[in-house]
Amino acid sequence: MVALSTAPAADWRLAVVLLVLGVAAVLVSRAGRLPVAREQALAAVRAVLQLAAVSAVIALVLRSTPWSIGFVLLMFAVATFTATRRLGVPLDQLGWVGLAVAAGAAPVVVLVLATGVIPFNGPGLLPMSGILIGGAMTAATLTGRRALQELRAHVGTYEAARALGFSGPEAIRLVVEPSSGDGLMPGIDQTRTVGLVTLPGAYVGVLLGGGSAVDAGAAQILVLVGLLAVQASTAATLLRLVAVRRVLPLELGGLAR
Structure with missing residues (x-):
């Protein structure tokens, strides 16, 4: 029996979940008067862009x-x-x-x-x-x-x-x-x-x-x-x-x- 991967699928559903989680982090920080809302938004965007780029490179490097x-x-x-x-x-x-x-x-x-x-x-x-x-x-x-x-x-x-x-x-x-x-x-x-x-x-x-x-x-x-x-x-x-x-x-x- 072949084990099935349970890794999250990189499709529109993941994009929606990431957007919801990122917005939630920012809104909760603002509601709680935590002075990190801007940094959280920037960190989330950077993480997505950096991991997308690194993943593309690593996919080639691993070969x-x-x-x-x-x-x-x-x-x-x-x-x-x-x-x-x-x-x-x-x-x-x-x-x-x-x-x-x-x-x-x-x-x-x-x-x-x-x-x-x-x-x-x-x-x-x-x-x-x-x-x-x-x-x-x-x-x-x-x-x-x-x-x-x-x-x-x-x-x-x-x-x-x-x-x-x-x-x-x-x-x-x-x-x-x-x-x-x-x-x-x-x-x-x-x-x-x-x-x-x-x-x-x-x-x-x-x-x-x-x-x-x-x-x-x-x-x-x-x-x-x-x-x-x-x-x-x-x-x-x-x-x-x-x-x-x-x-x-x-x-x-x-x-x-």
């Missing part, structure tokens, strides 16, 4: 493994640039932020492909790589922003540690380490509550594609545990780079000298 690899590299570049901007560090530190993102995502992608858990082709490579790179970007952003906030707020602690004989990197780590795990908590909580609070994207995606519940569970647990490894490696690498002054905003450039 070729080399093109899929190229698209993965593009996703990595965008993720690195986005994380760098979110951290508020100079663009000449882009390579170091990219190193942190790659340190998390690359080993896990290689592992799942090398073992054959995910097939080395476009449909296998692209979705998994995108999820893992996105997770690494999020970990770099959340961990880095929190570390830099702590450094700004506790410059006195840093200077006191230096006065006591700590090296610059040691003093920075003394400041940032107490909150170093905060950026990983969303991923940990999602993994801890999967199936009880939410059914995350990979699970729903397999079900919508006609896969069995077992297949969906296998895909989702691979994603979640993979993300734990990705985000831990990215966070640890980025914190190390912050400590040795490879990733620091200009106003904190005098630290660790």
Whole structure:
């Protein structure tokens, strides 16, 4: 028996539902005096246009493994640039932020492909790589922003540690380490509550594609545990780079000298 796809049909019905939902979001925001109605409308329109364009490109890219690899590299570049901007560090530190993102995502992608858990082709490579790179970007952003906030707020602690004989990197780590795990908590909580609070994207995606519940569970647990490894490696690498002054905003450039 062939499983039927339960994915939504891309026809006029979907267009009507999207329009109704978008208008509802705007009207409710206005009625509730939430100052985001305009942003919601723009976000919805952008999402439709961007996904339409990306879907057309991906449909072509998935047919070729080399093109899929190229698209993965593009996703990595965008993720690195986005994380760098979110951290508020100079663009000449882009390579170091990219190193942190790659340190998390690359080993896990290689592992799942090398073992054959995910097939080395476009449909296998692209979705998994995108999820893992996105997770690494999020970990770099959340961990880095929190570390830099702590450094700004506790410059006195840093200077006191230096006065006591700590090296610059040691003093920075003394400041940032107490909150170093905060950026990983969303991923940990999602993994801890999967199936009880939410059914995350990979699970729903397999079900919508006609896969069995077992297949969906296998895909989702691979994603979640993979993300734990990705985000831990990215966070640890980025914190190390912050400590040795490879990733620091200009106003904190005098630290660790």
